[in-house]
Amino acid sequence: MSEAPLRRPTLRPDLEIIANHVEPRARVLDVGCGTGDLMAELRAHKQVDARGLEIDPANVAAAVARGLSVVQGDADVDLADYPSDSFDYAILSQTLQTARAPDRVLDELLRIGRRAFVSFPNFAHWRVRLSLLWGGRMPVTRLLPERWYDTPNIHHLTVDDFRAFLAERDVAVERSWFLSGDRARGAAAANLLSEHAIFLLHRRNQAF
Amino acid sequence: MDSRFGLDRRVTLPGALALDGGGALSPVEIAYETHGRLDADAGNAVLICHALTMDQHVASPHPRTGKPGWWLTMVGPGKPIDTDRFLVICANVLGSCMGSSGPASLNPETGRPWGMAFPVITIRDMVRAQAMLLDHLGIARLAAVVGGSMGGMQALSWAATYSERVGAALVIASTARHSAQNIAFHEVGRQAVMADPRWNGGDYYDAEPPAAGLAVARMAAHITYLSEAGLTEKFGRRLQARDAKSFGFDADFQVESYLRHQGLSFVDRFDANSYLYITRAMDYFDLAEEHGGTLARAFSSATRFCLVSFDTDWLYPTAESRHIVHALNAAGAPASFVELASPYGHDAFLLDSPELARVVAGFLRA
Numbered sequence: 245m246s247e248a249p250l251r252r253p254t255l256r257p258d259l260e261i262i263a264n265h266v267e268p269r270a271r272v273l274d275v276g277c278g279t280g281d282l283m284a285e286l287r288a289h290k291q292v293d294a295r296g297l298e299i300d301p302a303n304v305a306a307a308v309a310r311g312l313s314v315v316q317g318d319a320d321v322d323l324a325d326y327p328s329d330s331f332d333y334a335i336l337s338q339t340l341q342t343a344r345a346p347d348r349v350l351d352e353l354l355r356i357g358r359r360a361f362v363s364f365p366n367f368a369h370w371r372v373r374l375s376l377l378w379g380g381r382m383p384v385t386r387l388l389p390e391r392w393y394d395t396p397n398i399h400h401l402t403v404d405d406f407r408a409f410l411a412e413r414d415v416a417v418e419r420s421w422f423l424s425g426d427r428a429r430g431a432a433a434a435n436l437l438s439e440h441a442i443f444l445l446h447r448r449n450q451a452f
Numbered sequence: 453m454d455s456r457f458g459l460d461r462r463v464t465l466p467g468a469l470a471l472d473g474g475g476a477l478s479p480v481e482i483a484y485e486t487h488g489r490l491d492a493d494a495g496n497a498v499l500i501c502h503a504l505t506m507d508q509h510v511a512s513p514h515p516r517t518g519k520p521g522w523w524l525t526m527v528g529p530g531k532p533i534d535t536d537r538f539l540v541i542c543a544n545v546l547g548s549c550m551g552s553s554g555p556a557s558l559n560p561e562t563g564r565p566w567g568m569a570f571p572v573i574t575i576r577d578m579v580r581a582q583a584m585l586l587d588h589l590g591i592a593r594l595a596a597v598v599g600g601s602m603g604g605m606q607a608l609s610w611a612a613t614y615s616e617r618v619g620a621a622l623v624i625a626s627t628a629r630h631s632a633q634n635i636a637f638h639e640v641g642r643q644a645v646m647a648d649p650r651w652n653g654g655d656y657y658d659a660e661p662p663a664a665g666l667a668v669a670r671m672a673a674h675i676t677y678l679s680e681a682g683l684t685e686k687f688g689r690r691l692q693a694r695d696a697k698s699f700g701f702d703a704d705f706q707v708e709s710y711l712r713h714q715g716l717s718f719v720d721r722f723d724a725n726s727y728l729y730i731t732r733a734m735d736y737f738d739l740a741e742e743h744g745g746t747l748a749r750a751f752s753s754a755t756r757f758c759l760v761s762f763d764t765d766w767l768y769p770t771a772e773s774r775h776i777v778h779a780l781n782a783a784g785a786p787a788s789f790v791e792l793a794s795p796y797g798h799d800a801f802l803l804d805s806p807e808l809a810r811v812v813a814g815f816l817r818a
Contacts, residue, residue: 293786295786295787301791301792301793304789305790305792305811308788308790308811308814308815309810309811309813309814309815310814310818311814311815311817312788312818313756313786313787313788314788314790315777315781315787315788315789316789316790316791317777317789325781325782327781327782330781330784
């Protein structure tokens, strides 16, 4: 057995919020789970039955080596193979903007999970706006560090885009959180002032 | 010292083995080896299932060839399948020729080798025989069953047949069913054996064996274990110990010489009839068919699964592993899957791979 690390590795702030709001002993599918940081946290502290989907084989190998159940696959393709309502939560953290078809991925998420956590970088944050307005170049920021040609973020969106999108699709927002500089902030003017948004969603016709 | 454990063990199973093809086989002898020690609660047993032409010598020298164990990269003290931690069992499969009952064994009714009178067996028959071996060893439940290629088919069959006896199943470079292409290659091999006049309807044990036919079968099969890129890298169009083409039919090319060597060295260690029976068992394997045509019904959530494929394996390509993963998801079974990169094709699972080692060790540790 490997020894427990002296200090728990710090979770990314959006993952920390999600981890704090998952019910204990829930069944969770983490889509785009990376090396499984969130899954490991949920397993250790909330006795969650966590499964992951991850596109990068090296990340999958690392997660499996931690004893996590992770399947190598592509959210755009492989979510279709999961049965409906098979998880209490489906989680999509910082992955929506990388999907080829984010609308279909969100539909699948809400089909597979009774609830869904979705987090994404907000492209309407004032720093992004200023960068585009004054620089005239595609913004490169802390949360969006890649250049236009090598970024995996092919579907940038804003908090207001996402809200409108949810309204069109009859998806209910159960809760939302907004981050600026890794700190939580209120929902006021979130589209301008938040760098990062996290939504807890469910289908409007969902019975709990 | 408990004589049931250790190297070079044999047991005659108590009672007859009921077979998928009807009827029963008796007596059934199983040759096996164990490494490591069984815990007091018998909860640390790992069964390794071997591939078509492998045997129980997973981590000990082969008695005929003197070659080291076939999975020394994976099995041993401190290795991914850690014999300091697990009792590792590997048994020669039913139908083979390294001590377990097969067509070369004596038919008690005639006092002569079974030959083609040996019943056609299935992967599940092999697994049932292994379950009887575990009963003999006093092991109710496996911590894990592990196998590559045909060993992976057995691991899947174990989880489907005895889910309550399997804590975890690790399936490497394998499939839940033999495809038409898989069956086709096996049929070429079988026809090569049967076309050798020395095969004599399977009755050759008092004479020369059908070595030429079996060697051709092995040559054809060996190509399917390698990748095109691997063959090109290893041999290209290089000539074998000569400066120019001979304008004849000697092994001009290195790849020809290599395949001939593979064929010839195989016939020294393997029985031609065993090759027929085991390839047949693999061809008959279709786990979904055994469960009303729905693979998901083969699995329960009682077993943890890990599947590994290799990107250059065209014998059991990644799509076959994905097909299993989809069924496991539908069954709600805890499942992991990863496709590893390797230039070596199907054989990659037998070779030293740090990535594979990491996945295997991590999965078994969980």
